[in-house]
Amino acid sequence: MEPVLFPENPQFWYETLRSFGHIAYGGADFGETLVTAGRITAGDYDSWHDEWLAAAERVSADGRTALKGGHGISARDAFLRASNYYRSAEFFLHGTPDDPRIRRAYDASVACFRAAAALFTPAIEPVTIPYEDTVLPGYFYRADDSGAARPTVVMFNGFDGTAEEMHFAGAAAAVERGYNVLSFDGPGQPGTRHHHGLVFRPDWEAVVGPVLDHALTRPEVDPARIALLGNSMGGLLAPRAAAFDHRVAALIAFDGVYDMAEFMTSALPVPGDRGEIERRLRADHDPELDAVLEAGMASSSMLRWAMAQGMYTMGADTPRAFGAAFLDYHLRDGVAERIACPTLVCAGVEDGFFKGQPELLHEHLTCPKTLLEFTEEQGAGAHCQAGGQRLAYARVYDWLDDTFGQL
Structure with missing residues (x-):
């Protein structure tokens, strides 16, 4: 889809399209999104934060007034929309991890979502899932109050999204159709990164395993019908988990990702073949490559954001260290071939x-598999079918x- 707003800044346009897309399940309103975006200076992270924060504050105040009445x-x-607007507000700030605006907007997003969650019937239940020496935050959605065991979709977001955002990105749609949902934030994702300092790890089966353990303690969950859905980079992490944990009865990669190393090496403005670029990323010292990456971040809004976000979520000190860490995120070496359950791989053609x-x-994939393509003609050709x-x-x-x- 050609940019309607921010034509010179694809990153700002995509994040605006993301909120337009969330209108479908109550995460935004068209006029609010359009007016807010119209006040933002393209490429200016402070402007982005300030305008989305102002929208969030206004809409959350509406929610409090309605609740009081x-x-x-x-x-x-109102609380659902405000939650998404607060999420948007802090989205581009992670290049300065100690910026107090990050925690303020994130915590407000969670608080608004939880206020909304309590007003659903059945209420959406905040949960804490035991994980190593801490917990993972998440939400359990019941399809109804019957207590009957039902098929359940376990889902999570990707490189930059929250468990709260999954309400608009799969959870509400599943509950409408009679599924329970268990959504969560894993290491590196906002609920654990902001508050516990956890960073991403490639062996995602070690994350999903405890989540499935938790799901199976619930009588509402049919243990034979658990689906796993990963959104965005979750389209790699979910298949990785399903390859090693066969309690997953169906897998949805939304959208599918096979090899972050290929994505990383092809996206970098660096000469040389993939092997050479990987070697340089992993090297102890490569000041020339460091300089190239810094220059690339200065000239590309997409690379600027991706490197800052990656350093934050991976706990990397430099852009090159983040690039090296990303090389471990793949389904090569027979991992994809280990997946046994029926698998749906989604793809946006643009x-x-x-x-x-x-x-x-x-x-x-060697399991029963389906490739589901979405096109521009459908208005769904963007990443994760935003819009x-x-x-x-x-x-x-x-x-x-x-x-x-x-x-």
Whole structure:
């Protein structure tokens, strides 16, 4: 989709499209998003923060007023939108990890979402999932109050999204169709990075394992029908987990990613073949490459943000150290081939981040598999089908209905 706003800044446009997409499940309103975006100076992270924060503060105040007046649905709707706007506000600030605006906006996003969660029927339950010597934050959604065991979708976000955002990115759509949902933030994702300092790890099965242990303590969860859905970079992490934990009965890579190393080496403005670039990324010292990366960040808004976000979520001190860490995130060496459950791989044909990666993953799968492509003509060709959420989740959950049998 050609940029409608921020034509010279694809990163700002995509993040705006992301909020437009969340309109489908209550995460934004068109006018609020359009007016807020119109006040932002392209490429200016402070302007982005200030305008989204102002929108969030205004809408959250509406929610508090509605709640005080006994208008529960109006309050719930306002809190949902405010949660997403607060999430947007701190999105570009991670290049300065000690910026107090990050924690303030993030905590407000969580607080607004939890205020909304309490106003659903059944209420969305905040949960803490035991993980190593700490916990993972998340939410459990019940399809109804019957207590009957139901198929359940365990889901998580990717490189830059929150468990709260998963409400708009798969959870609400699943509950509408009779599924329970368990969403969570793993290491490196906002709920653990901001408050516990946890950073990403490539062996994601060590993360999903404790989450499935928790899910299986709940009588509402049918242990034979647990699906795992990973969003964005989660489209690599979820397949990695399913390859090693066969309690996953169905897998959804939304969108599919096979090899972050290929993505990283092809995206860098560095001469040489992949092997040479990988060697230089892993080297103890390479001041020339360091300078090239810094120059690339200065000239490319996409690279600037990706490097800053990657350093933050991976706990890397330099752009090159982040690049080296990303090389370990892949499904090569027979990992994809270990996946046994039916797998749906989604692909946006105009994905600005991982174009071609879903097809690579699908090619390497040996399990029952489906490649589901979304196009520009459908308005859903962008990364993770931003802007085409109703269409995307209809097709995803129709596939899951057919895989598990009609509910």
